[in-house]
Amino acid sequence: MTEQFQVIAVIKGKGKAEAEEVKSVKDKKKEKTKGKKRKGGSDDDDDEDWADISRNMYKKAKKLPGQLENCEICNKRFTVTPYSKTGPDGGLLCSPCGRELAKDAATEKKPKTSTAGRKRRKVESDRLDGRVSIGAKSLQTLCIEKVAQHHQDLDELGDLPQDVVERLGEIFTKRRVMKPETLKLFLRGDLDRVVINDCAYLEIEDYEQIFAIASKADTFMFNNACQFQNRAMEYMTEKANNIRFLKLYAANLVSDEAWCSFFVQRGKDLEALKLQWLDASFDDETVRQLVESCQNLKRLKLYRCRRLGPEAIDAISCLPRLEHLSLQISQPVDCERLINLVSGVGENLRTLSLLRFEEADDTLLEAIHKHCSNLAKLRITDSDTITDVGFMNLFSDWSNPPLVQVDFSSTRDVDNSNPDGPEVPVGLADEGFKSLMTHSGEKLEKLNIVSCRHITTATFMDVFDGQKTYPELREIDISFCNTADTVVIAGILKTCPKLEKLVVFGCFNVESVVVPAGILFIGAPKAQDAIEQLGNSALNVEQALGGMLTMIQANA
Amino acid sequence: MAEENQQSDYVTLVSNDGFEFKVQRSAACIAGAIKKMLDPSNNFVEARENRCHFESINGIVLEKVCEYLYYAEKHKDAKDVPDMDLPPELCLELLMAADFLNC
Numbered sequence: 001m002t003e004q005f006q007v008i009a010v011i012k013g014k015g016k017a018e019a020e021e022v023k024s025v026k027d028k029k030k031e032k033t034k035g036k037k038r039k040g041g042s043d044d045d046d047d048e049d050w051a052d053i054s055r056n057m058y059k060k061a062k063k064l065p066g067q068l069e070n071c072e073i074c075n076k077r078f079t080v081t082p083y084s085k086t087g088p089d090g091g092l093l094c095s096p097c098g099r100e101l102a103k104d105a106a107t108e109k110k111p112k113t114s115t116a117g118r119k120r121r122k123v124e125s126d127r128l129d130g131r132v133s134i135g136a137k138s139l140q141t142l143c144i145e146k147v148a149q150h151h152q153d154l155d156e157l158g159d160l161p162q163d164v165v166e167r168l169g170e171i172f173t174k175r176r177v178m179k180p181e182t183l184k185l186f187l188r189g190d191l192d193r194v195v196i197n198d199c200a201y202l203e204i205e206d207y208e209q210i211f212a213i214a215s216k217a218d219t220f221m222f223n224n225a226c227q228f229q230n231r232a233m234e235y236m237t238e239k240a241n242n243i244r245f246l247k248l249y250a251a252n253l254v255s256d257e258a259w260c261s262f263f264v265q266r267g268k269d270l271e272a273l274k275l276q277w278l279d280a281s282f283d284d285e286t287v288r289q290l291v292e293s294c295q296n297l298k299r300l301k302l303y304r305c306r307r308l309g310p311e312a313i314d315a316i317s318c319l320p321r322l323e324h325l326s327l328q329i330s331q332p333v334d335c336e337r338l339i340n341l342v343s344g345v346g347e348n349l350r351t352l353s354l355l356r357f358e359e360a361d362d363t364l365l366e367a368i369h370k371h372c373s374n375l376a377k378l379r380i381t382d383s384d385t386i387t388d389v390g391f392m393n394l395f396s397d398w399s400n401p402p403l404v405q406v407d408f409s410s411t412r413d414v415d416n417s418n419p420d421g422p423e424v425p426v427g428l429a430d431e432g433f434k435s436l437m438t439h440s441g442e443k444l445e446k447l448n449i450v451s452c453r454h455i456t457t458a459t460f461m462d463v464f465d466g467q468k469t470y471p472e473l474r475e476i477d478i479s480f481c482n483t484a485d486t487v488v489i490a491g492i493l494k495t496c497p498k499l500e501k502l503v504v505f506g507c508f509n510v511e512s513v514v515v516p517a518g519i520l521f522i523g524a525p526k527a528q529d530a531i532e533q534l535g536n537s538a539l540n541v542e543q544a545l546g547g548m549l550t551m552i553q554a555n556a
Numbered sequence: 557m558a559e560e561n562q563q564s565d566y567v568t569l570v571s572n573d574g575f576e577f578k579v580q581r582s583a584a585c586i587a588g589a590i591k592k593m594l595d596p597s598n599n600f601v602e603a604r605e606n607r608c609h610f611e612s613i614n615g616i617v618l619e620k621v622c623e624y625l626y627y628a629e630k631h632k633d634a635k636d637v638p639d640m641d642l643p644p645e646l647c648l649e650l651l652m653a654a655d656f657l658n659c
Contacts, residue, residue: 123636136628136637139621139659143642143651150644158648164655 073097173198180206193219200224207232211239221247230258237262250277260289267293274301284311291315301326313337317344326353339367346371353379362390373399379407388425391432395439402443409450429454437463446475457483464491477503485509512551516544568607575615583625588658613653
């Protein structure tokens, strides 16, 4: 008695619905045999199927769309549609019951989604961010993560130290559970700092609570404070008596008037102000009020404030006590205004960061050379007019002590009709880079020269020759400097004893690098290599260099 | 006698409710605070007696700490270490202890 025969017989004998039933049995049967890989013993299966079919033969045929049927659960009579659901016993359901069933099914299904893929992706992304360490996580980290996992069961955090509380806040933010209900965990009267990295869920009452409870704090940092409104601003002006440091990102509901009145009332104590992502308000006039009221400001950062224009630069140049200045302005700013700014505030500056001021040219560097003598951190990016000679002159005979952090990324000329770049190097090139390293090499900790396309291999070899040492250099990013090759990397490894992180995206001549212990090597362009490579714990620099040599010889 | 003790392989960690844990010195020194306590050059009583008494940590928490110390020692040079499982109800106390012990 073959199965095929049975099936045909049944199809002939019964209606369409039955035929489908049989088909599905047939499919099931197929699956079974697949699963068992035809291990024999199929007699039992045949019997089972036969029993199944014979049982189904006496069942009523399923109703077709348009026909009437009694619901399997509530027994109400309803019209069958193509969307009618099948109940637990195989009958049809009316639409309300069907919806209920679908809901239950959905809630059951949810926890099943596997997190394995996401975990792997997370690991890779952590690696690219450089968050890789050898060995176990610290007990503090483990605890903090666990606490964050069980955030809904927490009533209070107790007397945890401030940095632990802040770390916990960061993780809450990352998991998007920094909500009005959890916020109270982080508020204490004795805090001198309130740092909330994502305030998107916080509403005006929550801000009022923050300022009422932590009224003694002198530092308030709110990122993504999109619901921070005028009323919160007024409340802060009134309550936060000690405020000296304010960082507010994306607070677009605060009007210019509210800003001005805050500056007028609290400005004279304000030492640091960091604002980002302000689109709707905060214009040049507000900056003028800021400068007028906050003469004690030491730290100012304005990024992505869309309404700011060149006149804000003029205003800022009248803040004599400024020590840290970071600016990014979307509108074009003449170089004269920047020179004016540097001559106004340059003397005390320890940080000068001018992000994407495309009009900046050599005269700005001359002004920096002349007026700044306390800089530790310098960033000038995306200028396509500053020349190599300008950089060279900046670092020759400069009274400024060695810089600690340098970022000259993307100082280059891009022209599609002239892909090899101009004849005279634009941006940081050979001479500029050499004089930079001569001037700052002994103290430099972070170096970012992404896309400085005119630095030649010879210069890299000369700067990182394996003889000199740059004792403090910890992070180097030479991505898209196509001239850097494997030998340059070897040189860097040898010249920088404290190196922790080296980024080489787009350096296509870099291959077969053996990474020594403790160094994170990111962006090796060969596809078969892992994009991130963490140093092997057993290898020191010498051994790694030896390994590289043998690999290069083998390839040749 | 004291000189000999300093080189002993095991040290004793004592909780505030009197539980004593004998732990390998190498593992105990993973916690920065214990390492400093046991450093002979600091000349603490702990270093002389190879015994650390923790007034702020109870036995249950200290047991977990010891478990962690061994776990951390075992995975010292490994990459992608699986996280140790911690009972959630102990986490806050453990966090305070971890902060105190600097581990």
